[in-house]
Amino acid sequence: MEISDELISDENIKIAKQKNFYFKQSDELYRSLFEEAIDGIVFWDNEGNVLMANQSALKIFECTSEEFLKGNIWDFVLEKNDHFNSLLKKFYELGEIRDELLFLMPNGQLKQLEFTAKKHFVDGSNMTIFRNASERYKMEKELRESEERFRKVFEGTLDGMVLWNRHYEIIDINPVAADFLKAERDDIIGKSIWDILEDHYKHEIKIHIDELERLGTSDSTLTISSEDGNKYFELSSKGNVASNLSLTVIRNVTEKIGMQEQLQKSDTLSVVGELAAGIAHEIRNPMTALKGFIQLLELSMKEDHSMYFKVIMSELKRIESTITEFLILAKPQAIQFKDNDMRKVMNETLELLNGQALMNNIQFNVEYANELPYVFCEPNQMKQVFINIIKNAIEVMPKGGFITIKMDNKPSDFIHIVIEDEGEGIPEKKIKRLGEPFYTTKERGTGLGLMVSYKIIKEHRGKVEVESEVGVGTKFHIYIPVKRN
Known part of the structure; x- marks a missing residue:
């Protein structure tokens, strides 16, 4: 069967019309995509001259179509530095690049633009797609600055900080916390909390973490024993501060707790002083009358009752001694500061107590440095x-022994006096309470003697330290400043 030339011609015309229609539709589609694209699209020649740009590009570069078409795309780049030159070289060698640069708009505005460029995309022209990254760049910059600020706070704070995850692994730790734990930062990161804690602290930490998981926050105080005495650390934790991480802040509150204890002692001292001022004179007046009448009765007392008389007089003297200590606390004493040789003061004290020491089979062992400055x-x-400290030493040595008194000038700003006994010693937990009113380690005592002694040393701007070992004995270290305060 033969197909006429006329039919073939009609078919070709039909196909050609369809192609023209599709080409026209495709052209309109691409033009629509080009014009309505969110990203800026720019066509330019090998010299950088702008050939065509869509509306988004004009908006990004803050230009009209006429202004933009007269320009060169690279004229908008803020700095033509080595990085820019290497980008152009890479573009012409590889045919495509993807990067970010800072562009200067005609109105003076700076914009960080990310772009993708293709070489000879159509008809020998090059195409670049621009996207405004200024907001993202700004957010990233703010985030970096925020992280840097947090890092500076984290590293530089006076408190210890530990970041740890829900598996109890340490993610980060600052130098202060590492110092508290007596370890290097790099050795701790990545380890479990339970691996770095000593066994006897794990129970307290578990209670702290259980409360944190239950309530979202937890506060507690951890007591750590050391050679220098107990140290107290305040733990404050907050759960899920970021990305399932918990933050624990460690603060050394040893000094704070010491001040609180001192304040409590001061408050008690104040109460005792007020109490003493109110009752001391009321007790002393009838005491004086009792002593007078007993002395009168002594003249007519039979020998059989002399023992009772001695007991009564002994107890009255003890009561009078207690009243005297009350009065010292209750009101300022008439005192006169002057330069004194502390060795002379100590020797005069030992002479007063020598009789009592001999009766208890106790000898004084004295060791003074050769040259000691005078003390104001x-x-x-x-x-x-x-007297108060040495009498206590005598009373805790019923079997006799030696009381050693040493005196030197170390440190040089102080006279250092040591009074050492060979008694039973004092448990560590009781040492802290020495100097509190009515606290004593003796069966018969008020605790006022040491309280008065601590008060006097404090008024001289000195300090008292107690060192004791159960079964061995006790040392009282007294430091009196040499210079006038």
Whole structure:
């Protein structure tokens, strides 16, 4: 069967019309995509001259179509530095690049633009798609600055900080916390909390973490024993501060707790002083009458009752001694500070106590440094301190022994006096309470003697430290400043 030339011609015309229609539709489609694209699209020649740009590009570059078409695409780049030159070289060698640069708009505005460029995309022209990354760049910059600020706070704070995850692994730790744990930061990161804690602290930490998981926050105080005495650390934790991480802040509150204890002692001292001022004179007046009448009765007392008389007089003296200590606390004493040789003051004190020491089979062992500076002090008050401490030493040595008194000038700003006994010693937990009113380690005692002694040393701007070992004995270290305060 033969097909006429006329039919073939009609078919070709039909196909050609369809192609023209599709080409026209495709052209309109691409033009529509080009014009309505969210990203800026720019066509340019090998010299960088702008050939065509869509509306998004004009908006990004803050130009009209006429202004933009007259320009060169690279004229908008802020800095033609080595990085820019290497980008152009790479583009012409590889035919495509993807990067970010800072562009300067005609109105003076700076924009960080990310772009993708293709070489000879159509008809020998090059195409670049631009996207405004200024907001993202700004957010990233703010995020970096925020992270840097947090890092500076994290690293530089005076408190210890530990970041750990829900598996109890340490993600980060600052130098202060690492110092608290006596370890290197790099050795701790990645380890479990339970691996770095000593066994006897794990129970307290578990209670702390259980409360954190239950309530979202937890606060507690951890007591750590050391050679220098107990140290107290305040733990404050907050769960899920970021990405399933918990933050624990560690604060050394040893000094704070010490101040609180000192304040409590001061409050008690104030109450005792007020109490003493109110009742001391009321007790002393009838005491004076009792002593007078007993002395009168002594003249007519039979020998059989002399023992009772001695007991009564002994107890009255003890009551009078207690009243005297109350009065010292209750009101300021008439004192006169002057330069004194502390060795002379101590020797005069030992002479007063020598008889009592001999009766208890106790000897004084004295060791003084050869040259000691004079101390600006009130000698009678210092004698009162030495009497109180040495009498206590005598009373805790019922089987006799030696009481050693040492005196030197170390450190050089102080006279250092050591009074050492060979008694039973004092448990560590009781040492802290020495100097509190009515606290004593003796069966018969008020605790006021040491309280008065601590008060006198404090008024001389000195300090008292107690060192004791159960079964061995006790040392009282007294430091009195040499210079006038």
